[in-house]
Amino acid sequence: MGKIEYEIMAEIGVLSENPAGWRKELNLISWNQRAPKFDLRDWAPDHAKMGKGVTLSNDEIASLRLILNEMETK
Amino acid sequence: MGKIEYEIMAEIGVLSENPAGWRKELNLISWNQRAPKFDLRDWAPDHAKMGKGVTLSNDEIASLRLILNEMETK
Numbered sequence: 001m002g003k004i005e006y007e008i009m010a011e012i013g014v015l016s017e018n019p020a021g022w023r024k025e026l027n028l029i030s031w032n033q034r035a036p037k038f039d040l041r042d043w044a045p046d047h048a049k050m051g052k053g054v055t056l057s058n059d060e061i062a063s064l065r066l067i068l069n070e071m072e073t074k
Numbered sequence: 075m076g077k078i079e080y081e082i083m084a085e086i087g088v089l090s091e092n093p094a095g096w097r098k099e100l101n102l103i104s105w106n107q108r109a110p111k112f113d114l115r116d117w118a119p120d121h122a123k124m125g126k127g128v129t130l131s132n133d134e135i136a137s138l139r140l141i142l143n144e145m146e147t148k
Contacts, residue, residue, distance in 0.1 A: 007121040024134055026141055030128055040138075042116065054114055054128055054141030060089040060098055065115075065146065067087030067100055068139040 008047065009036045021045040029055075082121065083110045095119040103129075 010028040022042050027066045029039040038061050041053025056064065087089040091097045096116050105115040112135050115127025130138065 012145060015137040015141070016131070020089065024128075024130075026138065042128075050111070052126060052128060054098075054116075054126060056098075057090070061142065061145075063089040064100065065139075065142040067089070067113070068135065071086060071135075072139065 007033075008033050012038075015029065015040075022051065031055075055062065078105065079088075079107065079109075080105050089114075096125065098137075 007030045008027050009030055010024065014025045015024040015026065022044055024040070024042050027039050027041070028036040030036040038055055038056040038058070040056065042051030043049070044051075075120055081104045082101050086102060089098040089100065090115045090143070096118055098114070100147040102110040105131050112132070113127055114130065114132040116121070116125030118125075128133050
């Protein structure tokens, strides 16, 4: 497989940080110079390494927000 | 590696569905009979296969909700 190019276009928020400094972050990332997508993923300090994660479209982010707010009211 | 056992304890919400029927879902899943964690992941129809995803603690879910609601007001 070829190299995956990515650029972190915006750092939106940090969900957590573990004792080793890895953080679970929500970012806007452009993969292979395509339009940026939301990305929820673990990162080593200074984004030196990426862990596993999922990408999310605008619609998926909006659905997730509704689901989380609905949960809170139950 | 051994087999990973899991049980979907609660189906919380569906973020999207693609033309092949795979859905991006937020569930509460118990892995290897441990306490359930939130899990954001792609699933084939009827949960026949799982795709990539991330697990989230209660605190990470609460942080994510705050981050998404803060985004909305910008």
